[in-house]
Amino acid sequence: MAVNIEKQAEQALNLINRIYTEYNKVIVGQQEMIEKMLIALFTGGHILLEGVPGLAKTVAIKTVASIAGLDFSRIQFTPDLLPADILGTQIYNQKTSTFTTRKGPLFSNLVLADEINRAPSKVQSALLEAMQERQITIADKSYTLEQPYMVLATQNPIEQEGTYPLPEAQIDRFMLKINVEYPSKEEEIEIIKRMSVPGLPDIKKMVNKNQIASMHKIINEVYIDEKLFSYIVDIVNASRDPESYGIDKALIRYGASPRASIYLAIAAKAYALMQGDTYVKTDDIKTIAYDVLRHRIIISYEAEAEGIFADDIINKIFEKVETP
Numbered sequence: 001m002a003v004n005i006e007k008q009a010e011q012a013l014n015l016i017n018r019i020y021t022e023y024n025k026v027i028v029g030q031q032e033m034i035e036k037m038l039i040a041l042f043t044g045g046h047i048l049l050e051g052v053p054g055l056a057k058t059v060a061i062k063t064v065a066s067i068a069g070l071d072f073s074r075i076q077f078t079p080d081l082l083p084a085d086i087l088g089t090q091i092y093n094q095k096t097s098t099f100t101t102r103k104g105p106l107f108s109n110l111v112l113a114d115e116i117n118r119a120p121s122k123v124q125s126a127l128l129e130a131m132q133e134r135q136i137t138i139a140d141k142s143y144t145l146e147q148p149y150m151v152l153a154t155q156n157p158i159e160q161e162g163t164y165p166l167p168e169a170q171i172d173r174f175m176l177k178i179n180v181e182y183p184s185k186e187e188e189i190e191i192i193k194r195m196s197v198p199g200l201p202d203i204k205k206m207v208n209k210n211q212i213a214s215m216h217k218i219i220n221e222v223y224i225d226e227k228l229f230s231y232i233v234d235i236v237n238a239s240r241d242p243e244s245y246g247i248d249k250a251l252i253r254y255g256a257s258p259r260a261s262i263y264l265a266i267a268a269k270a271y272a273l274m275q276g277d278t279y280v281k282t283d284d285i286k287t288i289a290y291d292v293l294r295h296r297i298i299i300s301y302e303a304e305a306e307g308i309f310a311d312d313i314i315n316k317i318f319e320k321v322e323t324p
Contacts, residue, residue, distance in 0.1 A: 008218045009278045015215075016274055018206045019067055025201045026063045027056055028194065029187040036178050036291055037064055037152070039270040042215040045175025045263065046131055046151040048116075048295060053156065055180045061112050061152050066203040068212065070109035070148070077119040083126040090139050101138055106130050109148055109209075116153035117166055124170055127151070131173050148212050168254070168298065175263045176288075177295035222269040223279040227324040229265065232285060236261045238317045239297050245320040251303040251313060256296035264292045282323050290314055 016038065023034050033049070040047045041064070049057050058074065065072035075086055088104035105111065106127070113127065130136050134145045153174070183191060238245040240255030267288045272280045294310040303313070 005218070005221045005278050008221070009273055009276065012215060012218050012273055013276050015207060015211065019064075022067050022203055022206055023060075023063055026203065027060050028190045029183045030056060030060060030180070033057075033060055033178055033180060034064065035271075035274060036176050037061070038274065039267055039288075040175050041068070041148060041150055042212060042219060043175070043266050043270050044148065044150075044216065045267070046173060047153070048171070048174040048177040049152060049154045049180055050156075050177065051154075051180030052182075055182070057154055057180060058112060058114070061110060063203060065110045067205060068109075068207050068209075069205040070209075071146075072110045072112070073105035073108040074112040074114060075105050076114050077116050077123070079118055079120060081119045081123050083122050086123060087126050087136055088138055099139075101141070101143075103138075103143070104136075106136055107143070107145065109146065109150070111149075111151045113151055113153040115156055117155050121167075124166065128170050128173065131170075148209065171295050172257055172259055174295060175267065176291040178291055179294075219266070219270045219273055222273050222277075224265060224269060225280070225324075228268075228280055228282065228285065231282065231321070231324050232261055232264050232268075234321045235285070235289060235317055236264070236293075238321050239293065239313070245317070247313075247316050247320055251300055251308060251316075252297060253300045254298040256293055260292055260296045264289060267292055286318060289318075 019038065020031075020034065027034070037047060037060070039045070051057060062072055064070075075081075084104070086104050086106050088102050088107065090099040091102050092099055111130075116124075116127075119127075126136075130145060130149075131151050134147070134149055135142050136145065137143075236256045236258075238247065238255075239252060239260075242252055242255075243249045264285065268280045268284045271288045272278075272284045275284070277284075290311055293314055297310045297313050299308065299310055299313060303309075
């Protein structure tokens with residue numbers, strides 16, 4: 001089995017590197033974004049992207065869909081959006097006196113929910129069923145969504161007018177939250193050069209649905225020691241019971257749920273594999289923990305007033321929790 005997983009890991013890394021090569025034909029920089037997108041794609045998770053407009057979030061997602069040969073749809077969330085706009089609806093045929101179902105944009109493999117916090121609660125609930133249950137209900141019939149299925153939702157951190165804060169229950173369904181940063185000066189110069197040439201380069205399909213399913217199986221085979229399971233639970237528990245770890249209780253309103261522990265273990269396995277390893281190290285857990293925890297740790301008003309963010313709390317947790 002050990003020899004088998006070593007060979008599978010080598011093949012997986014070759015495939016990932018080929019994906020990176022195609023991705024870099026279109027996108028300059030943003031390596032963290034593609035890395036985390038692949039982690040979610042290969043493990044069946046969803047992603048929340050936060051960043052100002054103009055950072056190529058949409059182009060990056062469309063590029064991944066092209067590389068993987070997956071159906072892609074983009075939904076611009078607005079305050080007047082209705083559940084039927086994203087789910088689909090039934091159309092009555094007067095000639096046959098029957099209803100036919102017209103499926104909405106949620107029936108895709110990769111769904112970009114742009115500015116998700118601009119849609120009202122009924123739309124959020126409709127999206128939640130697709131994310132969690134992998135099914136969509138229209139009238140009295142439920143439709144199972146084709147795998148792989150991933151929702152990538154974006155939030156604009158600047159403009160909050162006319163937005164609906166996402167419920168914690170929905171935020172918790174996102175495996176990772178990625179903060180998309182500005183490019184470096186060198187990267188921005190390269191972006192300008194590329195945009196001066198009309199058209200985008202041709203993207204080759206590098207992976208199919210069967211290979212994505214196989215990647216999921218390989219990730220499950222990545223070894224994680226019992227001590228690291230305990231380490232993961234300690235990290236998550238420190239967000240719920242900060243006083244026991246010497247962290248100021250007044251900084252945290254709510255800690256992370258058990259789903260955080262599950263996702264942290266799965267994401268750490270995927271991250272380790274993408275580094276060419278067949279086992280998880282503490283550094284793998286520490287690296288991916290920010291993306292798994294930053295939207296699950298709800299900081300207090302006192303912390304906000306002091307300019308302390310969720311990532312700062314995670315730093316404190318790493319300082320206080322003993323590393324195995």
